[in-house]
Amino acid sequence: MLEGLVCQESLDMSVLERLKWLQQQQHQLQHVVSQSSNNSPELLQQILQLHGSNNDELLQGGFSQFQMIGSGFGPNYNMGYVPSHEAMDGCISRTSSCQMDPVDAMDVLLKNGEEDKPISLKNKRKAEVKTREEEKTEKKIKVEAETESSMKGKPNMRNTEASSKETLKEVSEIPKLDYIHVRARRGQATDRHSLAERARREKISKKMKYLQDIVPGCNKVTGKAGMLDEIINYVQCLQRQVEFLSMKLAVLNPELELAMEDASVKQAYFTNVVGSSKHSIMVDVPLFPLDQQGSLDLSAINPNQATSIEAPSASWETQSQSHYNTSSLGFQY
Amino acid sequence: MASSDKTINTDVPEKDVFAIHFLQSLSNLTTQNPFNSPDTTNYRARKIKKAAYVSMAKAAGGSSRLWSRALLGRAAKENNKIVRFARRKRKVTWKISSKRRSDQRAPEATDRLRNLVPGGGTMETSKLMEETAHYIKCLSMQVKVMQCLVDGLSPK
Numbered sequence: 167m168l169e170g171l172v173c174q175e176s177l178d179m180s181v182l183e184r185l186k187w188l189q190q191q192q193h194q195l196q197h198v199v200s201q202s203s204n205n206s207p208e209l210l211q212q213i214l215q216l217h218g219s220n221n222d223e224l225l226q227g228g229f230s231q232f233q234m235i236g237s238g239f240g241p242n243y244n245m246g247y248v249p250s251h252e253a254m255d256g257c258i259s260r261t262s263s264c265q266m267d268p269v270d271a272m273d274v275l276l277k278n279g280e281e282d283k284p285i286s287l288k289n290k291r292k293a294e295v296k297t298r299e300e301e302k303t304e305k306k307i308k309v310e311a312e313t314e315s316s317m318k319g320k321p322n323m324r325n326t327e328a329s330s331k332e333t334l335k336e337v338s339e340i341p342k343l344d345y346i347h348v349r350a351r352r353g354q355a356t357d358r359h360s361l362a363e364r365a366r367r368e369k370i371s372k373k374m375k376y377l378q379d380i381v382p383g384c385n386k387v388t389g390k391a392g393m394l395d396e397i398i399n400y401v402q403c404l405q406r407q408v409e410f411l412s413m414k415l416a417v418l419n420p421e422l423e424l425a426m427e428d429a430s431v432k433q434a435y436f437t438n439v440v441g442s443s444k445h446s447i448m449v450d451v452p453l454f455p456l457d458q459q460g461s462l463d464l465s466a467i468n469p470n471q472a473t474s475i476e477a478p479s480a481s482w483e484t485q486s487q488s489h490y491n492t493s494s495l496g497f498q499y
Numbered sequence: 500m501a502s503s504d505k506t507i508n509t510d511v512p513e514k515d516v517f518a519i520h521f522l523q524s525l526s527n528l529t530t531q532n533p534f535n536s537p538d539t540t541n542y543r544a545r546k547i548k549k550a551a552y553v554s555m556a557k558a559a560g561g562s563s564r565l566w567s568r569a570l571l572g573r574a575a576k577e578n579n580k581i582v583r584f585a586r587r588k589r590k591v592t593w594k595i596s597s598k599r600r601s602d603q604r605a606p607e608a609t610d611r612l613r614n615l616v617p618g619g620g621t622m623e624t625s626k627l628m629e630e631t632a633h634y635i636k637c638l639s640m641q642v643k644v645m646q647c648l649v650d651g652l653s654p655k
Binding site: 366369377380395397402407411413414416418 | 525540541543544545546547548551552608609611612615616624625628629631632634635636638639641642645646648649652653
């Protein structure tokens with residue numbers, strides 16, 4: 167159980183403390199393991215049903231390494247091994263709720279009761295890391311039920327991810343006994359703000375990945391700055407394209423009557439009326455296939471369209487026969 | 500990436516919606532302002548550009564996107580019309596404090612992005628990313644529509 171766990175982590179933590187504590191634990195926990203293995207099914211049931219009443223005895227028997235927050239387990243809950251736990255950083259995780267803890271404890275209880283030492287230590291490690299991961303997501307979500315269910319739902323995923331990544335580190339802060347400590351990654355702080363920052367940064371990177379799929383040509387560049395530059399470039403390109411196309415349209419537009427009135431639209435669905443006057447051309451666009459560029463059914467266009475219009479606006483409004491029919495969807499896809 | 504698609508909703512309506520809105524706005528333009536002077540090409544171009552943006556904002560879901568709301572608000576202000584959208588409650592405090600703290604930073608890429616995307620001045624960075632994605636999709640759709648129109652109307 168614990169001794170194996172400690173052995174593995176001794177490299178990372180202050181060795182002297184751990185060794186001393188380890189020797190203590192070895193004696194104390196030998197019988198505890200046997201106890202817990204006997205009690206595990208009962209513990210399970212009891213923990214499931216009674217969230218606080220019997221837990222002191224059960225957990226004290228089974229789990230010395232977990233310190234739970236008061237609400238679910240009673241504020242005076244104190245494992246016999248608490249004073250030496252300052253060195254036992256590998257097993258602690260801070261949570262702001264208690265509902266997670268019985269489930270977690272139950273899981274670890276089960277594992278401990280059933281398996282051998284090396285396996286159980288690995289499981290415990292996973293459980294601890296899991297609780298830390300859970301704690302982080304809990305900060306984000308702040309719904310206890312949700313974390314509980316998610317924890318039940320995806321323990322395996324988190325275990326495999328987390329256990330391979332994390333190295334367990336000594337907790338920097340050692341608050342009071344009824345707090346659960348956060349297991350931090352190597353070289354990272356554990357206070358609330360930095361965790362929130364980390365969560366925020368992960369959200370942003372997730373969205374950047376999504377953007378990367380949308381913007382073409384973003385795959386080659388890696389790193390936030392390069393990708394952002396690409397994205398900015400793309401947005402600027404698109405905006406310039408809009409401007410250019412609107413300029414083009416402005417040149418083409420004077421010759422075209424785009425006035426639409428609902429009544430005449432239905433009548434003029436497929437009428438092609440070519441304006442007789444030199445400068446004003448009415449073009450009807452019956453079919454406007456949007457999926458094919460460059461192939462359109464157009465009646466006619468004034469060849470002088472490049473020149474500006476001198477005809478007054480009267481010519482526009484009088485020729486009401488030709489209107490673009492757009493609302494009745496003459497589009498072909 | 501499937502999970503991110505689930506959490507980030509950037510649905511963009513089809514081309515025809517954009518086309519309808521754009522053509523409607525264009526027709527409004529022509530009926531309003533008769534094009535009867537030679538040197539108004541630039542003026543016309545600007546008007547068309549504005550119409551394009553406004554129609555894009557409307558087509559992309561008028562007030563359900565921050566950038567579209569900002570665009571429409573900006574356009575309305577230029578026309579001296581006050582348009583007010585129903586605003587959702589905004590969580591502001593964390594963002595504002597970080598903005599103050601970061602005033603001394605060198606202009607970052609995110610700041611440039613904020614200048615580009617309409618309404619990006621006061622969004623959180625994660626929200627900015629979502630809005631950028633949707634904005635890019637809508638912009639590309641609008642470009643396609645306009646390209647079709649130009650191709651259709653250009654002489655064969």
